[in-house]
Amino acid sequence: MVREYVERLRSEALARDAQLRARGIDPYKGTPVDEKPRRRWGARALAALVVLVAVVSVGAYVVFFHGEPDYGMSHGYQVQSDGSLKRPSTPVHQPSAPAELLRFTDDASEIAATHYFEAVAYAWNTGDTQYMRAFSSPDCQFCQKTADDIDRLYEEGGWASGAKFTNVVPHPLGRYSDVENYGEDTYGVRVSFHQLTPDLYAHNAFHASEERDDEVTVLVHWDGQRWAVRELGRDQNTEGSN
Template sequence: MSSLGVRRRFAAVSLAVAGSLVLLSGCSGSDDAGADAAQSPSPSVSPSTSPSPTPMPSATYKPASAEGPAENVPLPVMPEEAKVESKEGLIAFARYWYELVNYGYETGDVEPVKAVSGPDCVDCNRYFGVVDRGYRDDDWMAGSLIDFRSVHSDYVLTPEGLYQVLIQFTQEPVEYYGPDGAEYGVDPGSDAPVVQILEARYEDDRWIVAKLSSM
């Protein structure tokens, strides 16, 4: 596979490791047998005791590296505030959207991002293409995380009926790997702060990203 080259990217906030507990329990019992048992007093029987549920270890998050793709990446959950049509709701939604972008980089699954992005968002579609190529033929991506510096919105409608959010962040280099030790190159990321404008609309009781651009 040829080198993927340098591409334009954007990513998301750091993620928390999460997992679920599997509870195991047992039970025991016995049956009465024989006709004589019905003719004699029943002996007292101590109730059986089930063992206490034992929590299983939570799946451990493992970031991607040259050795393999990320493992057990938790899917970000939309906070309740991000569902509200307000300035605070829009800012919370913007953070959540970038978390989904990062989830896509780590897993190759961009469907959660698509669910909250409009079909005419050009840079969103570029991102989908980048991830699709990065995970083609059992390949994977590593790095790409961003560190939020600031998030701001004046919460004023544009002539197109959109609300804008300014997001400032830095981004880790994006690395490309494949099976059998294949290495396809690294995009440099950005040590210097980058500013992007996310434009969203509130429709059908939810926020949708309509546009994304860099300043």
């Protein structure tokens, strides 16, 4: 799956590069070919990160099991003969992988960080976690926990619908200082967003979606060929401020 994912990204990137070059734009800098390169990331390094445990997407699932679910209403969903709510049949399309995920540039790290939220929403709304897993590192605790929670929800006969992130804005933080654990080319991007958690149905109980504004820090790592999400958390300088 990962190999197919990378190969598809590579072919899309080559096609887009050719289009940009035909327009006189350097695909690696985003500038006309006769301009000087833009400055790469700032020198300021991101300090220690507090890794997320149950925030953003997982939060909705945790709220479901610890909140007060509704057992008796359809909430606009079709009720099946056994009394359960039918999973919506509205098509949900897999996000298009940006070609920038194969480029080691200043903007690409921000694009990788924000694209992760598209992958998360797609996974919740479909139960298909392969794309999200392929786009994130196996060492990303938050990523793997999120994917496992989604898999468990659908395997147990539940479903989710309507997960969405809007107003997703990246704020680059520079190179991450913990090189020993996260590698040399790992960068922090603080991402602010408006989140609509999904409607959740599991164990014959329903929990309605909720909305909120939030921000988290996404660590993205360049492995020499592509960007992958390495971890999600909160910068210690902002921990507790939300």
